[in-house]
Amino acid sequence: MKTGEKVKVRSEKSGSLLLITLFILLGLSIYTGQASADLTAIANHDRIKIDFFYHGSNVSVRGISDPDTELIIKISSPDGHQELRQKGKVGGLLWMNVGTLNIEKVPSLYFLASTKKIDEILSKEAMAKDLLGYEAVEKHVEMTPVKDENEKTKWFNEFVKFKENSKLYSVASGNITFTRENGKQNYYTLFEWPYQAAPGNYIVTVYAVKDNRIVEKAEQKVQVEQAGIVKKLAGMAKNNASVYGLLSILAALGAGFGVGLIFRKGGGAH
Amino acid sequence: MYLYLPVALTSINVFIPVGLGLAVGLLSGLFGVGGGFLMTPLLIMFGIPSTVAAATDSNQIVAASTSGTYAHWKIGNVDFKMGLYLLLGGFAGGLAGVQGIKILKAMGNADFVIKITYVLMLGIVGTYMFIESLQSMKKKKVEDAKPAKESALAKLLKALPMQTRFEKSGVTHSILVPVIFGGFVGILAAVMGVGGGFLMVPVMVYILRMPMHVVVGTSLFQILFNCIEVTFLQAYTNHSVDFILAVLLLLGSTIGAQVGTVFGRKLKADQLKVILAGIVLLVTVKIVFDLTLSPSLMLGLGGGH
Numbered sequence: 141m142k143t144g145e146k147v148k149v150r151s152e153k154s155g156s157l158l159l160i161t162l163f164i165l166l167g168l169s170i171y172t173g174q175a176s177a178d179l180t181a182i183a184n185h186d187r188i189k190i191d192f193f194y195h196g197s198n199v200s201v202r203g204i205s206d207p208d209t210e211l212i213i214k215i216s217s218p219d220g221h222q223e224l225r226q227k228g229k230v231g232g233l234l235w236m237n238v239g240t241l242n243i244e245k246v247p248s249l250y251f252l253a254s255t256k257k258i259d260e261i262l263s264k265e266a267m268a269k270d271l272l273g274y275e276a277v278e279k280h281v282e283m284t285p286v287k288d289e290n291e292k293t294k295w296f297n298e299f300v301k302f303k304e305n306s307k308l309y310s311v312a313s314g315n316i317t318f319t320r321e322n323g324k325q326n327y328y329t330l331f332e333w334p335y336q337a338a339p340g341n342y343i344v345t346v347y348a349v350k351d352n353r354i355v356e357k358a359e360q361k362v363q364v365e366q367a368g369i370v371k372k373l374a375g376m377a378k379n380n381a382s383v384y385g386l387l388s389i390l391a392a393l394g395a396g397f398g399v400g401l402i403f404r405k406g407g408g409a410h
Numbered sequence: 411m412y413l414y415l416p417v418a419l420t421s422i423n424v425f426i427p428v429g430l431g432l433a434v435g436l437l438s439g440l441f442g443v444g445g446g447f448l449m450t451p452l453l454i455m456f457g458i459p460s461t462v463a464a465a466t467d468s469n470q471i472v473a474a475s476t477s478g479t480y481a482h483w484k485i486g487n488v489d490f491k492m493g494l495y496l497l498l499g500g501f502a503g504g505l506a507g508v509q510g511i512k513i514l515k516a517m518g519n520a521d522f523v524i525k526i527t528y529v530l531m532l533g534i535v536g537t538y539m540f541i542e543s544l545q546s547m548k549k550k551k552v553e554d555a556k557p558a559k560e561s562a563l564a565k566l567l568k569a570l571p572m573q574t575r576f577e578k579s580g581v582t583h584s585i586l587v588p589v590i591f592g593g594f595v596g597i598l599a600a601v602m603g604v605g606g607g608f609l610m611v612p613v614m615v616y617i618l619r620m621p622m623h624v625v626v627g628t629s630l631f632q633i634l635f636n637c638i639e640v641t642f643l644q645a646y647t648n649h650s651v652d653f654i655l656a657v658l659l660l661l662g663s664t665i666g667a668q669v670g671t672v673f674g675r676k677l678k679a680d681q682l683k684v685i686l687a688g689i690v691l692l693v694t695v696k697i698v699f700d701l702t703l704s705p706s707l708m709l710g711l712g713g714g715h
Binding site for chain 1: 477
């Protein structure tokens with residue numbers, strides 16, 4: 141091999157190395173979950189306090205996005221365990237609980253909003269990878285006891301129905317609005333936060349989608365926590381159960397006698 | 411106005427539990443029932459998890475039955491002696507019932523047995539009380555099989571040892587009678603997950619032959635102690651008593667129980683029985699519908715019945 145050829149090969153090698161490095165860097169910038177310069181995500185609060193008068197809240201998500209991309213916004217809790225009673229017919233006539241369905245690796249809350257239906261803008265692989273859409277969640281969860289995939293699908297659909305009924309699961313499209321400001325595109329969407337959502341950490345993730353794949357991601361955490369008298373009572377019921385039980389009984393006895401005395405004084409029935 | 415319930419982990423309009431408390435407290439003062447067979451399903455209907463609904467209901471019954479027992483005691487309607495024997499039997503029966511449920515659960519058909527027991531007991535008790543009280547209201551002298559059977563039962567009860575006089579009720583029985591029948595109600599109450607007032611009242615009326623007004627006061631006295639025990643056990647072992655929900659319920663139920671006692675004095679015994687029988691039958695019909703109509707959701711939260 142001549143020296144000139146060696147130089148050419150070396151420069152080709154270093155060129156492809158540079159390309160690979162660039163790809164890796166690009167890939168990292170997409171998948172570390174960091175907001176890039178083009179996509180940002182801001183929720184109206186990062187902390188929801190459950191106090192005495194709590195009746196749910198609103199979580200709005202806004203930010204800047206590239207006008208050439210579609211958006212998907214997901215709010216979900218970390219994977220957990222759910223145990224539910226299955227209803228079935230006994231003796232061909234009576235409906236009652238016939239078993240227990242255990243679901244692992246499943247979020248207790250799952251909200252999805254997108255500019256268009258997600259299966260129209262994103263590939264199946266990408267949906268599965270980032271758990272976008274009920275189909276992806278269904279593939280991800282582990283369910284017992286189920287005989288086959290058909291039975292898993294049947295019970296997963298029932299599970300979604302149960303969760304949607306409790307306002308803890310929702311998938312909708314076309315509910316993100318856009319405005320233009322200083323040459324940039326702002327997006328905005330509003331989720332009704334149900335009071336049924338338990339205390340814990342929730343993650344808001346905004347995905348920018350182009351050509352059937354995710355090109356950018358931005359994240360924000362929302363923490364739901366009990367506060368004040370709610371926190372004190374819930375803590376006492378768990379950690380000081382005997383005192384809590386006695387206090388509950390004493391309060392009831394006191395109220396019963398108290399009302400009895402008031403009625404005797406006020407009513408003068410005898 | 412909405413309040414957040416720290417143990418039920420849900421938010422509720424305060425007028426719902428206060429209103430439910432008032433209505434069920436009224437029944438409690440009128441008929442001497444705790445009202446668990448009505449309140450627990452109603453609370454579940456308003457989104458309270460079933461375990462929390464049952465446990466918190468016990469807590470509020472402590473208040474309603476204190477208020478009711480106090481009101482009835484003032485007018486001399488509580489037979490403490492009879493109440494204590496019934497309580498003794500009820501306590502033993504409750505323990506046996508809880509063990510029975512454990513065995514049924516292990517066999518895998520607990521829910522079926524619970525539901526069927528519920529429907530049968532409510533249906534039989536409701537129908538019998540309804541027919542019997544209607545007949546005595548019409549003052550007909552009915553000679554069917556039932557009174558004949560009862561007199562045979564009465565003879566058997568008279569033959570038992572340890573006969574004693576219950577002054578307040580004006581009856582004489584063996585102390586075994588309230589203990590055994592209290593135990594029987596205790597077993598059924600534990601199996602069905604209810605206080606058992608709607609079973610105890612007919613036992614006192616038809617088997618112990620106590621006057622209706624003393625039945626109401628004595629039943630409430632007995633329920634008070636049962637519910638104190640259940641509240642403590644539920645709070646201690648299951649952490650399922652919601653204090654805020656209990657306070658909202660008892661705000662209504664303590665007042666309802668007093669109003670019920672006043673109304674009860676104005677109604678005749680047969681009128682009281684026929685109304686209670688009507689309510690029991692309505693609940694039975696509702697349960698039968700729930701069991702036979704297809705549910706909208708095939709999954710539900712665990713716990714409770």
